[in-house]
Amino acid sequence: MVTRRDFLRTSSAAFFVAALVSKAGAASLPEAPSMQSAVTQPPHAPPNGRPYNPVVTLNGWTLPWRMKNGWKEYHLIAEPVKREIAPGMVANLWGYNGQSPGPTLECVEGDRLRIFVTNKLPEHTTIHWHGILLPNGMDGVGGLNQPHIKPGQTYVYEFEMKKSGTFMYHPHADEMVQMAMGMMGSIVVHPKDPRFMPVDRDFVFLLNAYDVDPGSYTPKINTMTDFNLWTWNSRTFPGIDPLVVGLGDRVRIRMGNLTMTNHPMHLHGVDFEVTCTDGGWVPKSARWPEVTVDIAVGQMRAVEFNANAAGDWAFHCHKSHHTMGPMGHNVPTMIGVDHRGLVSKINQLVPAYMVMGERGMADMAEMEMPLPENTLPMMTGRGPYGAIEMGGMFTVMKVREGLKSDDYKDPGWYKAPPGTVAYEHKT
Numbered sequence: 001m002v003t004r005r006d007f008l009r010t011s012s013a014a015f016f017v018a019a020l021v022s023k024a025g026a027a028s029l030p031e032a033p034s035m036q037s038a039v040t041q042p043p044h045a046p047p048n049g050r051p052y053n054p055v056v057t058l059n060g061w062t063l064p065w066r067m068k069n070g071w072k073e074y075h076l077i078a079e080p081v082k083r084e085i086a087p088g089m090v091a092n093l094w095g096y097n098g099q100s101p102g103p104t105l106e107c108v109e110g111d112r113l114r115i116f117v118t119n120k121l122p123e124h125t126t127i128h129w130h131g132i133l134l135p136n137g138m139d140g141v142g143g144l145n146q147p148h149i150k151p152g153q154t155y156v157y158e159f160e161m162k163k164s165g166t167f168m169y170h171p172h173a174d175e176m177v178q179m180a181m182g183m184m185g186s187i188v189v190h191p192k193d194p195r196f197m198p199v200d201r202d203f204v205f206l207l208n209a210y211d212v213d214p215g216s217y218t219p220k221i222n223t224m225t226d227f228n229l230w231t232w233n234s235r236t237f238p239g240i241d242p243l244v245v246g247l248g249d250r251v252r253i254r255m256g257n258l259t260m261t262n263h264p265m266h267l268h269g270v271d272f273e274v275t276c277t278d279g280g281w282v283p284k285s286a287r288w289p290e291v292t293v294d295i296a297v298g299q300m301r302a303v304e305f306n307a308n309a310a311g312d313w314a315f316h317c318h319k320s321h322h323t324m325g326p327m328g329h330n331v332p333t334m335i336g337v338d339h340r341g342l343v344s345k346i347n348q349l350v351p352a353y354m355v356m357g358e359r360g361m362a363d364m365a366e367m368e369m370p371l372p373e374n375t376l377p378m379m380t381g382r383g384p385y386g387a388i389e390m391g392g393m394f395t396v397m398k399v400r401e402g403l404k405s406d407d408y409k410d411p412g413w414y415k416a417p418p419g420t421v422a423y424e425h426k427t
């Protein structure tokens with residue numbers, strides 16, 4: 001017979017053991033994998049836990065976890081990193097686990113997450129889990145919800161994922177500096193029921209921006225709006241990988257904005273609907289068709305569409321300055337200015353003087369001008385018909401027939417059927 005006292009003793013002993021296990025669990029840190037490459041990594045199929053269709057992080061990767069007593073354990077390391085912005089330019093940034101942005105955290109609604117955060121930065125930090133409903137003490141605002149994580153310290157965040165959707169993580173400590181240096185990442189919480197809003201291809205990335213002076217490597221952290229690198233996941237065109245999609249696929253693109261201004265994101269070739277925000281899924285009756293979605297600062301938007309037309313479809317921010325590489329803005333407009341006669345006079349003083357801009361700026365894309373080291377050209381990228389004259393927030397969605405479901409390889413340029421390309425009228 002078990003007396004009440006025995007029962008209490010056994011249960012408190014059990015509790016004590018559980019507490020020990022938890023402490024021991026916390027003592028052995030999960031591995032913290034690191035990524036050196038800025039190339040889009042293949043989707044990370046879940047090795048355990050509930051099944052789901054994994055996302056593709058544009059020019060990024062998903063952080064592996066370990067399962068421990070029903071908890072998914074992740075280990076993020078906040079640290080200085082080197083990020084290739086596009087071929088020809090590397091920036092000294094701060095990020096997580098070797099890259100900026102940090103790896104995507106993927107999990108399932110109902111999962112319990114334990115996230116270890118080790119600080120290897122020269123100053124304190126925290127992580128705020130943007131859009132996630134969690135206990136107040138896990139919200140990550142330094143000074144308000146927790147002490148700051150000092151250099152060398154590891155903190156543990158524990159919470160249950162109460163809703164599915166798309167979220168972000170970033171520091172809530174010396175925020176202006178740490179976000180200007182590239183500290184951020186995406187969080188994707190898949191629905192518990194895999195039949196809820198399934199898609200064939202699921203992409204995620206963050207909009208971010210940097211101000212790196214030509215010839216230098218480290219962003220200027222006090223810039224408020226006049227950034228010169230407008231990036232997706234800390235990459236500019238032509239460094240942003242294409243979104244490779246099969247003809248007829250149902251596609252979702254999840255985008256979060258952690259810059260200092262809004263970005264009207266415009267996709268050619270399809271109509272889409274906003275199906276999810278960082279606040280949750282949008283009911284069908286509340287959606288409307290769009291080809292551009294404006295993403296305000298601190299917002300996350302997921303759009304969905306059927307990729308029903310093969311081709312190379314441009315996908316870009318519609319602020320034209322954001323599809324340019326580093327440029328000065330204090331430049332007079334030269335369109336219509338007749339330089340004839342003037343150049344030969346200036347050449348007597350400055351032999352290398354060159355006239356630019358009197359017909360517009362397209363000449364810049366064709367010109368091979370010497371640039372300071374570690375500087376990207378302003379208008380760049382070549383397509384099958386010539387210079388694309390883009391930089392910054394631009395890439396291409398490549399819709400192709402007959403792709404295998406796991407094929408994300410760049411298929412090359414689209415070969416348009418004869419008679420379907422704009423042509424010159426000749427008299």
Ligand SMILES: [Cu+2]
Pocket residue numbers: 230262263264317318319322393
């Ligand atoms: Cu923009």
